[in-house]
Amino acid sequence: MLGPDATPGQIEATRKGLGLDRPIYEQLVGFYGRILRGDLGQSYFLDRPVSQALWERAEPTMVLMLSALVVAIAIGVPSGTVAAACRGSAWDRGLMLISLLGVCIPGFWLSLNFIYFFAVRLGWLPAAGYVSVLTDPAGALRYMVLPAFSLGFNQSALIARISRSCMLEVLQQDYIRTARAKGLSHRAVTWVHAFRNALVPVVTVIGITTAVLIGGAVVTEIVFNIPGLGRLIISAILRRDYPVVQGVVLVTATAYVLINLGVDLLYAMIDPRIRYD
Amino acid sequence: MTEAAVDVLASAAAAGAPAMRPRWLRRLLANRSVVTGALILVAFVLAAVLAGTLSTHNPTRLEPASRLQPPSARHFLGTDEFGRDVWSLVLYGSRVSLLVGVTTMVLTSVGGIAVGLVAGFSRRLDTVVMRVMDGLMAFPAILLAIALMAVRGPGVWNVIFALSVVYMPRTAMLIRSTVLSIRELDYVQAARALGREDAGIAARHILPNCVGPLLVQGSFVFAYAILAEAILGFLGVGVPPYVPSWGNVIASGKNVIREAFWVSLFPGVALTLAGLSLNLLGDGLRDLLDPRLRVQ
Numbered sequence: 001m002l003g004p005d006a007t008p009g010q011i012e013a014t015r016k017g018l019g020l021d022r023p024i025y026e027q028l029v030g031f032y033g034r035i036l037r038g039d040l041g042q043s044y045f046l047d048r049p050v051s052q053a054l055w056e057r058a059e060p061t062m063v064l065m066l067s068a069l070v071v072a073i074a075i076g077v078p079s080g081t082v083a084a085a086c087r088g089s090a091w092d093r094g095l096m097l098i099s100l101l102g103v104c105i106p107g108f109w110l111s112l113n114f115i116y117f118f119a120v121r122l123g124w125l126p127a128a129g130y131v132s133v134l135t136d137p138a139g140a141l142r143y144m145v146l147p148a149f150s151l152g153f154n155q156s157a158l159i160a161r162i163s164r165s166c167m168l169e170v171l172q173q174d175y176i177r178t179a180r181a182k183g184l185s186h187r188a189v190t191w192v193h194a195f196r197n198a199l200v201p202v203v204t205v206i207g208i209t210t211a212v213l214i215g216g217a218v219v220t221e222i223v224f225n226i227p228g229l230g231r232l233i234i235s236a237i238l239r240r241d242y243p244v245v246q247g248v249v250l251v252t253a254t255a256y257v258l259i260n261l262g263v264d265l266l267y268a269m270i271d272p273r274i275r276y277d
Numbered sequence: 278m279t280e281a282a283v284d285v286l287a288s289a290a291a292a293g294a295p296a297m298r299p300r301w302l303r304r305l306l307a308n309r310s311v312v313t314g315a316l317i318l319v320a321f322v323l324a325a326v327l328a329g330t331l332s333t334h335n336p337t338r339l340e341p342a343s344r345l346q347p348p349s350a351r352h353f354l355g356t357d358e359f360g361r362d363v364w365s366l367v368l369y370g371s372r373v374s375l376l377v378g379v380t381t382m383v384l385t386s387v388g389g390i391a392v393g394l395v396a397g398f399s400r401r402l403d404t405v406v407m408r409v410m411d412g413l414m415a416f417p418a419i420l421l422a423i424a425l426m427a428v429r430g431p432g433v434w435n436v437i438f439a440l441s442v443v444y445m446p447r448t449a450m451l452i453r454s455t456v457l458s459i460r461e462l463d464y465v466q467a468a469r470a471l472g473r474e475d476a477g478i479a480a481r482h483i484l485p486n487c488v489g490p491l492l493v494q495g496s497f498v499f500a501y502a503i504l505a506e507a508i509l510g511f512l513g514v515g516v517p518p519y520v521p522s523w524g525n526v527i528a529s530g531k532n533v534i535r536e537a538f539w540v541s542l543f544p545g546v547a548l549t550l551a552g553l554s555l556n557l558l559g560d561g562l563r564d565l566l567d568p569r570l571r572v573q
Contacts, residue, residue, distance in 0.1 A: 108527070
């Protein structure tokens with residue numbers, strides 16, 4: 001903060017100004033007191049309150065998470081359903097192999113490969129950067145395709161696996177056999193009768209996926225140079241800007257807990273047999 | 278014993294003799310996921326152990342004259358921006374990854390067993406311990422690891438510490454739930470009625486039942502830890518940049534991806550294969566150890 005030429009007097013004054021000369025327990029109580037008042041403190045380096053810095057960086061992270069979620073659902077649910085409907089076929093084996101790879105391929109490495117192929121070699125999409133959806137929606141979409149696919153692909157693998165096992169369970173039910181006995185087509189049985197009932201646990205997994213995306217977004221933002229909360233926390237860590245680190249961790253942990261709570265409540269809403277006493 | 282009975286016993290023994298393998302080993306070897314996963318993992322262990330022999334160059338030696346060379350007979354997987362041999366970096370990187378993975382797995386298992394047993398046996402401590410575990414699990418795993426690394430600074434052992442803290446609660450929860458389900462069974466009640474202490478019951482009757490779930494969980498923790506170590510290295514908050522690790526090499530490859538895609542490609546392939554082997558192993562073990570899945 002003060003640079004290598006700072007005098008001991010300046011260092012002492014800064015320590016006092018930041019309250020770092022006080023005992024740890026006093027600093028901790030003061031921190032919690034400020035949190036309760038909605039004050040996350042002042043950044044050491046950004047010259048602004050932490051809450052303001054978080055607010056400015058929230059939009060790119062939220063856009064990235066939502067786009068990745070759309071990709072994960074769009075790939076995962078149909079893949080799992082088709083694999084279950086064609087159990088044991090080449091489709092099933094192929095899709096499940098891709099989903100296994102999706103679980104194992106590191107997201108940040110996949111991002112680099114996407115950049116190399118689609119941006120460097122083919123030149124179809126920008127390699128990195130961010131444009132706000134509020135100012136240029138078309139440009140924002142171009143910039144968001146690669147990050148959303150690389151973040152969403154990993155999660156789609158999990159959704160596909162769960163969708164498949166849920167569909168398989170539903171397809172063995174008596175009412176599905178009855179529907180088939182009535183002469184309904186394979187497609188109608190799969191998509192009209194089985195799919196809707198298999199969705200209940202899948203929705204829960206999608207909720208959990210949303211919470212997982214918070215952590216994944218940190219790495220994706222670094223790779224694609226997106227000015228979101230992930231980049232904010234990494235730069236804060238590297239500069240030891242502790243108020244910002246605390247702020248980002250606190251806000252994301254709160255979001256994580258709230259999403260998990262939302263999932264639990266949603267589960268009870270979708271499946272009337274579940275009750276929380 | 279009658280002669281007929283002796284014949285029956287002899288023929289039964291003869292029927293079991295040719296295999297000469299325990300039943301669990303036969304089932305293990307018959308599972309394709311387990312065998313494939315174990316073979317890939319063994320290859321990585323050999324690569325890590327024999328890195329000194331298999332490597333063609335010193336992985337930390339900088340050779341600016343040979344920077345960014347594509348794969349060739351001299352440099353099997355090319356060189357990075359500092360002229361370091363990528364093949365040697367990948368081999369030595371497997372040491373860091375396996376060290377972090379194995380140690381994190383052991384520490385999370387030991388910590389998880391201790392915490393899970395305490396929580397499972399003591400109703401008074403259960404609430405306190407489990408709320409602390411809930412608190413740790415409230416953070417996205419990688420973010421908590423990053424925050425811990427921010428406090429402790431870069432280093433292999435700091436990475437292991439951070440990842441053990443992050444993944445231990447999941448193991449503790451698993452052990453606790455196993456303890457709770459077994460604690461009330463008749464044979465445990467009988468052991469208690471015979472005057473056995475809690476510690477004796479835990480060691481003799483509860484822990485053997487935790488081995489199965491622990492093995493499955495351990496293989497997944499191993500995979501997560503390897504991946505998380507690479508992510509931390511990639512972000513610059515893991516092991517120091519001069520230590521050859523897959524995450525560090527991928528990070529240095531990011532800067533030169535336009536000119537030299539191979540720098541980040543090969544450590545990523547190694548990372549994917551390591552993850553694949555452990556996931557296959559975990560999936561296979563779960564299929565074998567979960568009777569419900571075995572029936573299917």
